[in-house]
Amino acid sequence: MASFLPTRLLGHINGNFKVFDFRNSAHDRPDQFDIITYTWGNTIEPYNCRIDGVDWNVTISKQKLEDIKRLMIKGNVQYLWVDCVCLNQEDKKEMDIEVLKMYQYYKSARMCYILMDMGEVWSPQEIVDDLKFIDHILYYMGGATIASEARLGENLTKRLSTWVNTNWTFPIDASMMRSAAIDMGVLNCYSTCIRRVTSLFNNLYFSRMWTFQEMLLGKNITMYGMNDESISCIGQLDTWMDLATDSKDKAYKLRAWITTSRVLRTASVNAILRVIDEDCLILDGLQTQVRGISSARTDIINGGPFWWYENHKGISNIFSAISIRPRGCKERRDIFRGLLGVFNGLFTPEEVDREIMGDDMEKISFAFFKQLSIKTGYAWTKLAISSKERGECDWIPVVANHSKLLTTDCFAAVVNLGKLKRRGVANLAKATAMTGLVGSPQKYMKILLNQEKENRNFQFVFRGCNCGKKVKTGVFSSEPIPIHDQPRDVVGDETGRILVQCATILGSIMDPCSDVVEYRRRLLRKLQPHWKISDPNAKPTGWEDRCVSGTGWENPNPFLFRVHNRSMIYRMENITHCGSRLENESTASISCTVRVNCGCTITAPFSLIFEAITAMEGSSLGGASATLEEDRIVLRDGLGLVQVGDVGRTFSLAAFGGDVDFHESYSRSCRSTKVDKPVVPKLPLPRGRVLVREEFTHGMTASMRDYGYVETGGSGNLLICRNNLMGQYKIIGVCIDEFIENKKGRHTVTIR
Numbered sequence: 001m002a003s004f005l006p007t008r009l010l011g012h013i014n015g016n017f018k019v020f021d022f023r024n025s026a027h028d029r030p031d032q033f034d035i036i037t038y039t040w041g042n043t044i045e046p047y048n049c050r051i052d053g054v055d056w057n058v059t060i061s062k063q064k065l066e067d068i069k070r071l072m073i074k075g076n077v078q079y080l081w082v083d084c085v086c087l088n089q090e091d092k093k094e095m096d097i098e099v100l101k102m103y104q105y106y107k108s109a110r111m112c113y114i115l116m117d118m119g120e121v122w123s124p125q126e127i128v129d130d131l132k133f134i135d136h137i138l139y140y141m142g143g144a145t146i147a148s149e150a151r152l153g154e155n156l157t158k159r160l161s162t163w164v165n166t167n168w169t170f171p172i173d174a175s176m177m178r179s180a181a182i183d184m185g186v187l188n189c190y191s192t193c194i195r196r197v198t199s200l201f202n203n204l205y206f207s208r209m210w211t212f213q214e215m216l217l218g219k220n221i222t223m224y225g226m227n228d229e230s231i232s233c234i235g236q237l238d239t240w241m242d243l244a245t246d247s248k249d250k251a252y253k254l255r256a257w258i259t260t261s262r263v264l265r266t267a268s269v270n271a272i273l274r275v276i277d278e279d280c281l282i283l284d285g286l287q288t289q290v291r292g293i294s295s296a297r298t299d300i301i302n303g304g305p306f307w308w309y310e311n312h313k314g315i316s317n318i319f320s321a322i323s324i325r326p327r328g329c330k331e332r333r334d335i336f337r338g339l340l341g342v343f344n345g346l347f348t349p350e351e352v353d354r355e356i357m358g359d360d361m362e363k364i365s366f367a368f369f370k371q372l373s374i375k376t377g378y379a380w381t382k383l384a385i386s387s388k389e390r391g392e393c394d395w396i397p398v399v400a401n402h403s404k405l406l407t408t409d410c411f412a413a414v415v416n417l418g419k420l421k422r423r424g425v426a427n428l429a430k431a432t433a434m435t436g437l438v439g440s441p442q443k444y445m446k447i448l449l450n451q452e453k454e455n456r457n458f459q460f461v462f463r464g465c466n467c468g469k470k471v472k473t474g475v476f477s478s479e480p481i482p483i484h485d486q487p488r489d490v491v492g493d494e495t496g497r498i499l500v501q502c503a504t505i506l507g508s509i510m511d512p513c514s515d516v517v518e519y520r521r522r523l524l525r526k527l528q529p530h531w532k533i534s535d536p537n538a539k540p541t542g543w544e545d546r547c548v549s550g551t552g553w554e555n556p557n558p559f560l561f562r563v564h565n566r567s568m569i570y571r572m573e574n575i576t577h578c579g580s581r582l583e584n585e586s587t588a589s590i591s592c593t594v595r596v597n598c599g600c601t602i603t604a605p606f607s608l609i610f611e612a613i614t615a616m617e618g619s620s621l622g623g624a625s626a627t628l629e630e631d632r633i634v635l636r637d638g639l640g641l642v643q644v645g646d647v648g649r650t651f652s653l654a655a656f657g658g659d660v661d662f663h664e665s666y667s668r669s670c671r672s673t674k675v676d677k678p679v680v681p682k683l684p685l686p687r688g689r690v691l692v693r694e695e696f697t698h699g700m701t702a703s704m705r706d707y708g709y710v711e712t713g714g715s716g717n718l719l720i721c722r723n724n725l726m727g728q729y730k731i732i733g734v735c736i737d738e739f740i741e742n743k744k745g746r747h748t749v750t751i752r
Helices: 062-074 092-108 124-140 154-164 174-180 184-201 209-217 237-260 267-303 312-323 349-355 361-376 492-510 516-527 606-614 662-672
Strands: 008-013 016-021 034-038 079-081 112-117 221-226 231-236 378-382 414-423 426-437 442-451 458-463 470-472 478-480 529-531 567-572 575-578 590-596 601-605 626-629 632-635 650-657 687-693 706-710 718-722 730-735 742-751
Touching (some): 034 209, 062 112, 062 221, 092 209, 092 349, 124 184, 124 231, 124 237, 174 184, 209 267, 237 267, 267 312, 312 361, 312 414, 349 361, 361 378, 361 414, 361 426, 442 662, 458 492, 492 516, 492 529
Parallel strands (some): 034 112
Antiparallel strands (some): 008 016, 414 426, 426 742, 442 650, 458 567, 650 687, 687 730, 706 718, 718 730
16 A cells, blocks of 8 residues: 555546545545646636546646546556646645645655657657667768668668658758768767757756656656647656767767768868757756756655755755756746755645745745755855845845746755854854955946846947047057947858857956957857857857957957957847856846946846856856766856846946956056057956945945855855954855955854
C-alpha cells in the first residue's frame, strides 16, 4: 500500500472516471497510485466537469482535461493524482494545507507522468540510435571521405544516403553545402537530432514554476507527448537528460571531425563550423541545466523530506537550477509557493496563510528567506546592489513590488553568507570577509534603468563628450568634432561588424586601456547575439574578429582610438534574440542609459550593458555565465545585480583606488592632442570598482567607516561597510573587481 495517500484520486474503473475522496472510509484504499505533472495553459470560466466526485467548478480547459483522461487510458493508469480535479481550487483553506503536501504526494506515487503538448512527437530511442550512428561514422570515416569509398558497409552507406534525401534541417541551404565536401547525410542526421533534443527542452513545460518542483520530486518519470492527432510515450526523463549530454558530445566531435581533416577551410566549411559553434554554446547551457536538475533530484532523494536542513550546497543549486532558465507562473506568489514541496516543512499551513499570501512580493520574499535562514542556521541572501533597512535581517534580499512579469530570475545568485547568529531577538549573519579596504568609494559613472513602452529593436546610442567641440589639428589650428546624431538602420549582413564596433566602444569606456580585443570577445561570447543573414559568409566562424578584419576596428590602438570624440546611433533590427541569461521576458523591454562623469553617454539594451560590466577585466562575476562544481550549478553573471523592480532607479560605478577623474582628464587630452599623435593617459585608471545605489554617499562624516567585501565563490563579491568600530556591517553593493586592496585581510564579521 502507498506510504502516503492523497486526500483524493482520479480513478479510471471499468471505463468510467471518478474522483475518490479517501476521507470517506466507504472507499477501499488503493495499494498504489500515480501522479502527473503538466502545464495548465489558459484557464477558462469555471464550469462543471461532470466527473463524479467533483462537486466544485473547475477552470482547466476542457481539452486539457480530456488529454489527461487520454493519458490514463493509454498508460493503463487506474488511480491518478491530478491537481485540477483532486484539489478544490476554490477552497483557500484546503489549498494552503495541500500545497505543503507536494513532497509526500510525489514521493509516495508509484510513477510520475509528464504530459507535454508537442507539435511533433519523437521517440528518444530513435535519437539515441541516430547519435550512435553519427558516432560510428565519425570514428570510421574521415571528414573529407566519400561515403561510398569509406568501406562502411552497405547498410551504413544506404542509411547515409537516406539522410541525404530526408527533410533537410541543417540551418544553411543544402545547395550551398554541396561545395563543402562534407557528407550531407552526416550533417542532416546531426542537425535533426540536435533540433529535436533542444526543441523538447524549449517546450513550455520547462518554463513553468510548478513543473520545476514536480520534476524534482517525481519518481520513475515517464514522458508523454501529445497533439491533436495522437498521444505517445516518449520515454523517460532521464533518457532525454542523457541525450542533452550526448548531443553536446556529438557537436564537439563533429567540429573536430571537420577541422582535423582539413589544412585550409573554404567559406562553406566555415559557415558550417559557425552553426556547429552556436550549437555547442546552446548545448553547453542545456547540459548545465539538466545536470543541475539531476543533482537536485539526487540531493532530495538521498536526503529525505528534510534534505535541505543541512545541505547548503544543494540549496544553492536549487536556486541556480530554477533561475538559469527563468520560469513563470500565473500567480506572482507562486514563485515562492511553488518551492514549498522542495523545501518540505519550511512553513506550516497557518504560516502560509499569514506570510505567503497576497501580492506583496517584498513581504513574501522576506518571510521565505528569513524562514529558510532560521531553519538551516545559515544566512541566505543574493547578489544585489543593496538590501533594505528593516531593522532585522537587513541582509535578506528584496524582491521589489512591481507590475511587470515576475519570473524565477529573482532567485539568481542566491548565496550563503555564513552561519546565522542570534543576538537577543535579532538574527545576524556571521560571514568571512576582507575588510579595511584602502581608500573610499568615489563615483564616476551612472547607470539608469529605463522602461520602454514596447520591446524596441536592438539599439545602440553613443555620444562622446567631445562631440561638437574642437580637436587640435596643428599648432594654431583646430577643427570641429562631428556629431553623428542620425539613426542608422543596420543591414542584416552588416550586423556582426556593427556589434563588434559597439563592443569596442563599450570596452573603451567601461574598461579603458585594457585589451579591447579580448574584452569584446568576452562580451560578445557572453551576449550570444543571433541575427538574420542572407548569406552564410555574413556570420563566419570567429565572427567577433573576422567581421572587422582589415579595418581600423580590427586591433585599435587605445592611444589613437579617441573614443570620447566618437558618436553613433545604430538600430539593428535583424537581431532576433540573444543567448545571454540577462535577456529574458522580464528584461526584454528594459534599456540602460550610462552617463560617465566626463559627459559621454550610452543607451543600449539591459543585457548588453550589464554583460559589458561583467566582461570587465578582473571582474568578480567570472568568465562564464554558469559552471558546474560537483555537478551543481554555480551562476557567475550579472542577472542578480538589479531587478525588474529597479526600473527608473539609478546605480553608480564607484572606485576605491586610482583616479575617478580619469575619463574627464583623458577626454580633454583627446581634444588638445593633435589628431595624428597618441593620447597618453595622465591619471591612473579607476580600480577597486564597485556598483552601488545612486543614493549611497561617502562624505566628510564617513571618515570612520570601514569597508569590506564578502567573497561568494565566483557569484560576485558583496560590498559591506560599517560606520564605526562598534557597529555592525551591512550590505551596500556589489564588487566588480574580484580583488580590492585592503589592510585587514580575511576574518569573520557580523552583518545585520
